[in-house]
Amino acid sequence: MRHWGWGWRPEGRRGAWRFAPYWLKPAAMAVPWLSAGLLLLMLHMIGGTMTSAEGVAFDLPVSALADGEPTPLVALVMPMPNAGETYVFFDDARYSLGNDMSVAALGEHLAERSLKSGNSTLLVLADRGVDCSQLVSLASIVRRSGIERMLFANRNPEVRAE
Numbered sequence: 001m002r003h004w005g006w007g008w009r010p011e012g013r014r015g016a017w018r019f020a021p022y023w024l025k026p027a028a029m030a031v032p033w034l035s036a037g038l039l040l041l042m043l044h045m046i047g048g049t050m051t052s053a054e055g056v057a058f059d060l061p062v063s064a065l066a067d068g069e070p071t072p073l074v075a076l077v078m079p080m081p082n083a084g085e086t087y088v089f090f091d092d093a094r095y096s097l098g099n100d101m102s103v104a105a106l107g108e109h110l111a112e113r114s115l116k117s118g119n120s121t122l123l124v125l126a127d128r129g130v131d132c133s134q135l136v137s138l139a140s141i142v143r144r145s146g147i148e149r150m151l152f153a154n155r156n157p158e159v160r161a162e
Helices: 024-051 100-117 132-144
Strands: 073-080 085-090 093-096 121-126 149-152
Touching: 073 100, 073 132, 085 100, 093 100, 100 132, 121 132
Parallel strands: 073 121, 121 149
Antiparallel strands: 073 085, 085 093
């Protein structure tokens, strides 16, 4: 460095380091890494609580194309846009998923038919306009009525309806 005549020497730019004590410098260098580690730890801790919730678990088949089971219990689920409700048609009866009394009657009817037929599988024909929350509530009703399996029907792409 060049030494000026009056004893002034320009110092390099050290930013905040020229005011900090010497012992604090290594700790200050580690703060961003500690913050990132703490953030990852917090995300890991809350990650498990965000994904666990009560609900109805579906036992999905391994292969949707090959699996099938004959069942005498068939329910048709359709949304009714004019009424703003979702209806379940089962054994020539109509049940509304928005009405508590209708839901209770559906559960009793499902339990009675399951015991009478000796089959604990329900085939559900659901329209694609049915909200997923309605299907989950239907699955809850079916589970409470004692039916062990639900099969959701798929539309066969080779068959064309006119």
